[in-house]
Amino acid sequence: MIQEKSQSSIEEHVGETHFGYRQVPLEEKKKLVGQVFSSVAENYDLMNDLMSLGIHRYWKRRAIEVLDLPQNNTTRILDLAGGTGDLSLLLADKVKIGSQIVLADINYEMVSVGRTQRIDQGYNLPIDYTIANAEQLPYPDNYFDRVIIGFGLRNVTDKQQALDEMFRVLSSHGKILILEFSQVQNQPLSKVYDWYSFSVLPFLGKIIADDADSYQYLAESIRKHPNQKTLLSMLQHSGFQQCHYENFLQGMVAIHLGVKG
Numbered sequence: 001m002i003q004e005k006s007q008s009s010i011e012e013h014v015g016e017t018h019f020g021y022r023q024v025p026l027e028e029k030k031k032l033v034g035q036v037f038s039s040v041a042e043n044y045d046l047m048n049d050l051m052s053l054g055i056h057r058y059w060k061r062r063a064i065e066v067l068d069l070p071q072n073n074t075t076r077i078l079d080l081a082g083g084t085g086d087l088s089l090l091l092a093d094k095v096k097i098g099s100q101i102v103l104a105d106i107n108y109e110m111v112s113v114g115r116t117q118r119i120d121q122g123y124n125l126p127i128d129y130t131i132a133n134a135e136q137l138p139y140p141d142n143y144f145d146r147v148i149i150g151f152g153l154r155n156v157t158d159k160q161q162a163l164d165e166m167f168r169v170l171s172s173h174g175k176i177l178i179l180e181f182s183q184v185q186n187q188p189l190s191k192v193y194d195w196y197s198f199s200v201l202p203f204l205g206k207i208i209a210d211d212a213d214s215y216q217y218l219a220e221s222i223r224k225h226p227n228q229k230t231l232l233s234m235l236q237h238s239g240f241q242q243c244h245y246e247n248f249l250q251g252m253v254a255i256h257l258g259v260k261g
């Protein structure tokens with residue numbers, strides 16, 4: 001059965017927020033999201049490939065292209081909510097020697113699984129791994145040339161505060177890129193996507209990772225995430241200029257970009 005609810009069907013109450021379709025106390029969401037990612041960490045990369053039929057790799061490569069990396073050896077890049085490090089790996093391939101890549105994520109298991117895999121695969125990457133909350137970044141003002149956040153913002157409790165933080169740590173003329181699930185713009189496709197999200201994803205989660213609930217959360221959290229236009233205005237609200245977005249697969253996923261003027 002498709003358990004679809006419209007964004008407006010759930011009221012937000014003071015002191016509460018949404019965790020998927022559930023209303024939870026604000027302070028509880030971080031813990032619940034933490035449980036999801038601790039639970040999926042071991043199978044995260046495999047599930048990404050299965051769920052998207054590998055297409056997430058294309059979106060990630062495209063994101064790095066659009067990020068327009070400076071080509072000098074002093075570039076500093078933050079891969080926020082970097083998880084198991086797919087984007088950092090692509091970044092490491094594109095930056096000049098001497099550049100600094102910082103992967104920051106709130107979840108120790110996600111970072112640790114990714115870092116161990118890279119070491120086992122024989123990589124020696126110029127990546128600094130940090131455990132940090134996107135809402136309170138432990139970096140000075142104007143520090144990074146680029147901030148990228150891939151499939152992470154959706155999970156953050158206070159998204160506007162996280163965007164404000166990304167603005168703060170970016171240098172003047174620095175760029176932010178958000179790669180995230182978004183709102184499908186095509187009605188027939190949206191019906192198929194709902195069926196896939198609420199039936200196939202939890203089923204895959206159950207048989208591959210013995211964890212249907214985390215993939216049910218994934219489907220719900222996508223529906224609760226601000227759509228393309230709302231996210232664009234949130235970027236502007238944080239102070240970003242030249243804000244625009246690019247849709248993939250009719251808006252299933254979008255890249256949002258902004259510049260700190």
Ligand SMILES: C[S@@+](CC[C@H](N)C(=O)[O-])C[C@H]1O[C@@H](n2cnc3c(N)ncnc32)[C@H](O)[C@@H]1O
Pocket residue numbers: 033037080081082083084085086087104105106107110132133134135149150151152153155156157
């Ligand atoms: C779906 S994964 C994305 C990982 C990686 N960026 C990718 O594209 O494959 C979402 C990540 O966001 C992290 N996350 C959730 N809330 C966060 C927060 N408040 N601050 C930093 N990271 C957070 C999770 O721990 C998880 O690793």
